[in-house]
Structure formats: C-alpha cells, structure tokens
Amino acid sequence: MYFVNEAVKDLLRLYRRVWALSHAMSVMGWDLETYMPVEGVEERSVAHAELSLMTQELLLRREFLEALERASKQESLNDYERGVVRVLEREVRIARVLPPRLVEELARVTQEGRVAWKVAREKNDFEIFRPYLEKIVDLTREKANYLGFREHPYDALLDIYEEGMTTRDVETMFTYLEPRIRRVLDRVLSEGKYSVDHPLEKEKYLREEAEKLNLAVLETFGFPIGKRARLDVSAHPFTINMGLKDVRITTRYEGYDFKRTLFSVIHEFGHALYELQIDEGLKYTPVGSGVSLGIHESQSRFWENVIGRSRAFVNAFIDLIRLVSPARDRDPEDIYVYFNTVKPSLIRVDADEVTYNLHIILRFKLEKLMITGEVKVAELPELWDHEMESLLGIKPKNYSEGVLQDIHWSMGSIGYFPTYTLGTLLSSQIAYYMDRDLGGLYAHVVNKDFQRIKDYLREKIHRWGSIYPPKELLLKSFGETYNPEYFVGYLESKFSN
Numbered sequence: 001m002y003f004v005n006e007a008v009k010d011l012l013r014l015y016r017r018v019w020a021l022s023h024a025m026s027v028m029g030w031d032l033e034t035y036m037p038v039e040g041v042e043e044r045s046v047a048h049a050e051l052s053l054m055t056q057e058l059l060l061r062r063e064f065l066e067a068l069e070r071a072s073k074q075e076s077l078n079d080y081e082r083g084v085v086r087v088l089e090r091e092v093r094i095a096r097v098l099p100p101r102l103v104e105e106l107a108r109v110t111q112e113g114r115v116a117w118k119v120a121r122e123k124n125d126f127e128i129f130r131p132y133l134e135k136i137v138d139l140t141r142e143k144a145n146y147l148g149f150r151e152h153p154y155d156a157l158l159d160i161y162e163e164g165m166t167t168r169d170v171e172t173m174f175t176y177l178e179p180r181i182r183r184v185l186d187r188v189l190s191e192g193k194y195s196v197d198h199p200l201e202k203e204k205y206l207r208e209e210a211e212k213l214n215l216a217v218l219e220t221f222g223f224p225i226g227k228r229a230r231l232d233v234s235a236h237p238f239t240i241n242m243g244l245k246d247v248r249i250t251t252r253y254e255g256y257d258f259k260r261t262l263f264s265v266i267h268e269f270g271h272a273l274y275e276l277q278i279d280e281g282l283k284y285t286p287v288g289s290g291v292s293l294g295i296h297e298s299q300s301r302f303w304e305n306v307i308g309r310s311r312a313f314v315n316a317f318i319d320l321i322r323l324v325s326p327a328r329d330r331d332p333e334d335i336y337v338y339f340n341t342v343k344p345s346l347i348r349v350d351a352d353e354v355t356y357n358l359h360i361i362l363r364f365k366l367e368k369l370m371i372t373g374e375v376k377v378a379e380l381p382e383l384w385d386h387e388m389e390s391l392l393g394i395k396p397k398n399y400s401e402g403v404l405q406d407i408h409w410s411m412g413s414i415g416y417f418p419t420y421t422l423g424t425l426l427s428s429q430i431a432y433y434m435d436r437d438l439g440g441l442y443a444h445v446v447n448k449d450f451q452r453i454k455d456y457l458r459e460k461i462h463r464w465g466s467i468y469p470p471k472e473l474l475l476k477s478f479g480e481t482y483n484p485e486y487f488v489g490y491l492e493s494k495f496s497n
C-alpha cells in the first residue's frame with residue numbers, strides 16, 4: 001500500500017480537486033499549442049488565469065491547510081506519504097509568501113512582455129523589449145526576496161525549477177566544465193571530422209517520409225500511441241502529461257535537415273517515458289509526475305543524445321533512416337557524422353553536444369548579474385555579444401541571434417536555464433551506471449532491445465515520481481548526486497578519434 005495513514009488520506013482526498021484543475025489546464029494548454037484557432041487565445045488566457053487562481057484558493061483554504069498540518073505532524077509516515085507532505089508544503093509556501101499583487105503584476109507584465117519580445121525579435125530592436133524586461137527583472141528580484149534564500153537571491157529562483165539546487169552548486173559545475181569543454185571543442189575543431197557543414201543539413205525532405213521514420217522509431221521504442229500517448233505537430237516541440245495514462249508529445253516539420261524533427265521526437269519521447277513509467281499508485285496525487293526540470297531533462301537528453309546520436313542507433317535504424325530520401329544512399333558512418341556535427345554557433349537550440357553548455361554558462365552569468373543589479377538590462381545586449389565572443393569566438397550580427405533569441409526571460413523564467421545543463425550532465429551519469437549494471441548499454445540498442453533500458457530507468461528514476469527530492473533520489477539510486485565528470489568523460493571518448 002502506498003498511502004495508509006488516515007491524515008494523509010484525508011489530505012489526498014482534498015487534493016483531488018487541485019489535481020483535477022491541473023488536469024484541465026494541461027488539456028487546455030495542449031489544445032492551445034496544437035489545434036486551437038488563433039483567435040481563441042484571449043478567452044483561453046482568461047480561463048487559464050481563473051483556474052490558476054482557483055488552484056491557489058484551494059491550496060490556501062483553511063480546511064486544506066489544517067489537513068496538511070495534521071499530516072505533517074504524523075509520526076512514522078512511509079516514503080510515499082512523506083513525499084506528499086513535502087511537495088504540498090512547498091506548493092503552499094510559494095502560494096502563501098507571494099503577495100497577490102506581485103503574482104498579478106508578474107502575470108500581466110509577462111503576458112505583455114511575451115508579445116513585446118516577439119515583435120522585438122522580428123524587428124531586431126531590443127528597445128521594444130527593454131522596458132518589459134526591466135519590469136520583469138525588478139519583479140523577479142522581489143519574488144526572490146519573498147521566497148527567501150540563504151546565500152544568493154538567485155538560489156530562490158533556481159529552487160523553483162530544481163528543488164535544492166543552489167547558485168554555488170551551479171558555479172561549481174560550470175567552473176569544472178568550462179575549460180574541459182573548451183579542450184574538447186578545440187580538438188574537434190582542429191581535427192575537422194565533426195566540424196563540417198554536412199550537406200544533409202541543407203537538404204529538403206518530404207514530410208510524409210520524416211513522419212514515417214519518427215513513427216517507426218517511436219514504435220520500436222514502445223511508445224503507446226493511441227493507448228496512452230499521442231504525437232502531434234506544434235510550433236515548438238513539447239511534452240505534456242494529463243495524467244499517468246495520457247502523455248502527449250509534439251514535433252515540427254521544417255522541411256529541411258531531417259535530424260531536427262527526428263531528434264525533437266526522440267527528446268520528447270524521453271520526457272514522456274518518465275511520466276508514463278511513474279508508479280500507478282501515485283495517480284491523482286501531488287507526487288505523480290516528474291520531480292524536477294533537471295531530472296526531466298536528463299531523461300530527454302539520455303534518449304536524444306546517448307541513444308539517438310550513437311553509432312549503435314544509426315546501425316540499428318539505418319534501413320528506416322534511409323526511408324527519408326536525402327539519406328537514401330548514405331552509409332551509416334556518414335549519417336553518424338551528420339547526427340553529430342560540432343560547430344560554434346549563435347543559437348542555443350541549434351547547438352551541438354559539445355558547445356551547448358557554453359550557451360548556458362553565458363545565460364547563467366547574465367542572469368546572476370541581472371538579479372543582483374550589477375548589470376542593467378540596457379547593458380545586456382553588449383555584454384551578451386562580448387561573452388559570446390569570449391566563449392565561442394563568434395559574435396551575433398543582430399539582437400535576434402543574440403540577446404533576443406530565447407523566450408524564457410519574457411515569460412519570467414529566470415533561473416531555468418541551468419536545469420538544461422544539469423539534465424545533460426545527468427544523462428551521461430545515468431548512461432555510465434546503466435552500462436555498468438546492464439553489462440553494456442549499446443549492445444541492447446544495436447539489437448533494438450529497449451525493454452531493459454526502459455526497465456532500468458523505471459527502477460532508478462521514473463517509478464518514484466516526486467516522492468524524493470532530486471538530490472535524494474540520485475543518492476538513493478546511484479550513490480552520488482550531480483557529478484560533471486561523467487559528461488566530460490562521455491564527450492572525450494565520443495569525440496576522440
């Protein structure tokens with residue numbers, strides 16, 4: 001039995017209504033990004049804001065707070081029950097300490113800011129976005145102060161996305177990574193094998209062919225389309241879960257460079273599998289979904305990079321890959337190089353495995369300086385270009401490929417970027433342990449035998465949902481928390497000749 005304590009059972013009974021609201025909001029969010037007619041957006045935003053308010057009201061109702069307090073005072077709760085109390089205490093604390101005025105202002109300025117950011121990016125004019133970003137940074141600083149922190153205001157923001165992660169953790173991680181990534185990058189660039197403009201990156205493909213490949217890969221991985229999952233099309237690929245038995249992913253078909261759609265599908269599959277393999281006993285509870293953004297991203301990166309960009313994958317799927325016309329006559333090694341080209345580039349989302357984290361280092365540096373006020377928003381564009389040049393040796397020609405490229409700041413998501421790196425690091429850490437425990441990871445990939453890989457991920461990560469905080473889960477499953485050494489080892493061995 002998962003939940004036996006009467007006080008916790010009472011709490012979960014009350015929570016079910018909150019769960020139902022979040023279920024509804026997920027369906028609405030999915031619909032908004034996929035099939036909703038464009039002009040539906042205004043009413044949808046209002047409906048969404050009202051449901052968010054209802055959620056907050058439910059969490060702060062006296063009955064709910066009393067039930068939570070009663071549950072938290074119980075002795076000898078099991079791990080599942082303790083997880084429920086921990087997660088709800090976090091949610092209630094956030095709902096409680098932030099004044100409604102601040103929440104309301106942030107919601108409004110980010111909604112307007114998103115529109116301004118889009119226009120600014122299209123017109124390549126930072127000034128259009130600047131006043132909004134200034135307001136967003138001010139409000140976010142205020143938010144950090146309300147949430148509280150021990151050492152650095154940025155700690156409070158990181159913790160929203162990655163429970164327990166601190167600015168110091170991230171600094172330690174990047175101080176270790178930066179020189180080592182540069183070393184690998186320098187070697188890759190001087191050797192030339194991977195630092196090429198591959199012809200397939202420009203070549204057009206037929207959507208039906210790419211779709212066929214995507215679906216075939218998903219089927220081989222065992223993605224339960226129609227039963228518990230869907231694949232649809234949206235402007236930006238994403239994963240969303242309505243519950244344990246309804247998890248949906250999307251991709252996009254740009255019409256050229258087919259690896260883009262293929263890897264977006266494999267990436268989102270990794271996110272979706274996490275949700276699909278959560279223990280059914282956690283249904284309708286606050287612990288029935290992935291525990292943090294970093295752990296979530298470790299799952300998507302594991303499938304995208306460790307599996308999808310491997311020689312074993314290319315060899316196993318070469319016949320399917322060749323269904324896409326531009327790949328028809330290409331040999332596996334050529335496809336492997338195409339999947340793994342490495343080049344300093346300006347756009348984060350297009351970056352390769354070697355340079356990707358340098359893009360995150362830049363954003364982390366700037367966000368910290370913004371939050372402490374050491375750098376003014378007006379100074380960002382210049383600082384961005386300067387940092388880009390020192391990290392990757394290239395300089396944006398305009399704001400759109402520089403400071404205006406990401407949507408995150410316009411949404412108020414400051415403190416989010418480091419979770420991308422964290423996920424990447426963890427993906428190779430998990431790969432190391434899986435390889436050791438399964439007696440060779442790629443032997444299974446070559447045989448298209450993904451069951452043992454999925455079972456391993458279920459046991460170590462997925463089934464637990466959010467019952468343990470991220471660091472505790474890692475300790476319990478692997479005997480250590482985040483460790484960047486595995487990622488460096490992975491890069492070094494992958495990109496050495």
Ligand code: MG
Nearest residue numbers: 267271297300
């Ligand atoms: Mg992702």
